[in-house]
Amino acid sequence: MTDPIDVAILGASGYTGAELVRLLLRHPHVRIAALTADRKAGQAMADVFPQFSGIELPRLTTIAEVDLDAIDLVFCALPHGTTQGVIADLFARKPSLKVVDLSADFRLADPAAYETWYGHPHQQLALQEEAAFGVVELNREAIAKARLVANPGCHSTTSILPVVPLLKDKLIHPDQIVITSATGMSGAGRAAKEEMLFSEVSEGVHAYGVGKHRHTAELDQEFDKAAGRPARATFTPLLIPMNRGIYATITVTLEGGATAEQLHETLARTYAGEPFVTVLPFGKVPQSRHVRGSNGVQLGVVADRGPDRAVLISTLDNLTKGASGQAVQNMNLICRFPETSGLEQLAIFP
Numbered sequence: 001m002t003d004p005i006d007v008a009i010l011g012a013s014g015y016t017g018a019e020l021v022r023l024l025l026r027h028p029h030v031r032i033a034a035l036t037a038d039r040k041a042g043q044a045m046a047d048v049f050p051q052f053s054g055i056e057l058p059r060l061t062t063i064a065e066v067d068l069d070a071i072d073l074v075f076c077a078l079p080h081g082t083t084q085g086v087i088a089d090l091f092a093r094k095p096s097l098k099v100v101d102l103s104a105d106f107r108l109a110d111p112a113a114y115e116t117w118y119g120h121p122h123q124q125l126a127l128q129e130e131a132a133f134g135v136v137e138l139n140r141e142a143i144a145k146a147r148l149v150a151n152p153g154c155h156s157t158t159s160i161l162p163v164v165p166l167l168k169d170k171l172i173h174p175d176q177i178v179i180t181s182a183t184g185m186s187g188a189g190r191a192a193k194e195e196m197l198f199s200e201v202s203e204g205v206h207a208y209g210v211g212k213h214r215h216t217a218e219l220d221q222e223f224d225k226a227a228g229r230p231a232r233a234t235f236t237p238l239l240i241p242m243n244r245g246i247y248a249t250i251t252v253t254l255e256g257g258a259t260a261e262q263l264h265e266t267l268a269r270t271y272a273g274e275p276f277v278t279v280l281p282f283g284k285v286p287q288s289r290h291v292r293g294s295n296g297v298q299l300g301v302v303a304d305r306g307p308d309r310a311v312l313i314s315t316l317d318n319l320t321k322g323a324s325g326q327a328v329q330n331m332n333l334i335c336r337f338p339e340t341s342g343l344e345q346l347a348i349f350p
């Protein structure tokens with residue numbers, strides 16, 4: 001029997017923070033010891049998120065009030081930009097701490113790329129060097145040894161999982177990857193924003209960040225590594241009026257005489273035995289509603305009418321496998337818990 005660990009969730013009054021609470025309340029090896037907020041510090045979690053009414057949870061405090069002596073691992077679910085300084089301060093106070101960061105602040109290994117995409121220099125270069133990129137299925141060895149894991153973005157996870165194995169096996173052309181990635185609105189967080197009002201987003205769909213969305217940098221980083229040379233994907237996110245879910249269609253050009261069936265075989269082999277990644281039978285199209293609320297990813301491979309192209313389809317829930325579920329999976333790996341602990345919920349359908 002493994003001893004439970006004590007965790008703190010920084011940013012517990014946000015959407016990914018609340019999703020962490022939902023998952024960790026059912027985790028057999030974890031105690032939720034501290035929850036923080038900014039504007040909502042001082043409030044009870046059940047007042048901020050009434051779904052937790054009747055459940056005993058720590059009151060929301062500021063980060064400074066957290067007693068790190070009593071904490072083994074921190075989930076950092078703060079806006080990107082604020083996180084580098086916060087995590088540096090945590091490690092200064094307690095070097096033995098483990099941290100899983102859900103923000104983008106430690107995802108890019110190259111500080112020049114960080115500055116280009118985020119518009120300001122990286123503030124914590126030494127910490128960046130030790131951060132492991134947290135797509136669990138593709139980076140287990142580094143994550144298991146790390147004290148700081150950078151949980152990837154939700155769009156990035158959705159596309160990295162199907163594309164990286166195919167680039168590694170040189171089955172698709174690195175410069176001809178076209179990704180359209182539709183996201184639900186909870187991806188934008190809980191803080192009020194005019195462009196996220198119901199009347200601005202309902203009954204329609206629009207692209208955003210066209211040609212310049214910052215998740216392109218994460219895709220470049222992982223695709224370049226897999227291809228062994230610069231890969232240049234076209235990445236277009238779409239905002240659609242649903243709460244949870246990412247749904248990416250990825251058009252690829254086949255290389256070296258590969259067939260769409262071979263792409264399917266490679267993905268099926270890569271993810272055989274993975275508890276959270278399901279490769280559907282060849283030609284079958286996944287749906288976001290079939291992963292909603294679960295840590296699952298569903299992948300599909302469909303042949304295009306031309307012999308040299310195929311369409312990959314990948315879907316996950318942005319709040320679970322796209323954020324908090326993957327963060328718990330990373331914690332499980334770091335702490336040597338069974339990887340599925342706390343993550344066994346099935347999708348909520350219909």
Ligand SMILES: NC(=O)C1=CN([C@@H]2O[C@H](COP(=O)(O)OP(=O)(O)OC[C@H]3O[C@@H](n4cnc5c(N)ncnc54)[C@H](OP(=O)(O)O)[C@@H]3O)[C@@H](O)[C@H]2O)C=CC1
Pocket residue numbers: 010011012013014015016017036037038039040041063076077078079080082102103104152153154186187188189190191318319322323
């Ligand atoms: N939503 C998603 O699907 C995904 C989000 N992420 C990333 O996870 C992180 C959290 O996202 P999300 O939960 O959606 O965001 P929210 O806006 O819903 O929540 C942000 C949280 O951070 C707190 N906070 C804000 N500013 C500060 C500050 N200056 N100091 C301390 N605490 C602060 C907020 O407190 P208060 O409420 O009191 O203001 C709140 O608890 C972000 O970096 C995001 O990019 C990653 C993948 C997917």
Ligand SMILES: CC(=O)N[C@@H](CCC(=O)OP(=O)(O)O)C(=O)O
Pocket residue numbers: 080102103104152153154155183184185186187188237239322
């Ligand atoms: C709907 C929406 O706005 N989604 C966010 C993605 C949230 C996420 O995964 O990513 P980060 O952690 O990198 O912010 C966006 O496109 O910026």
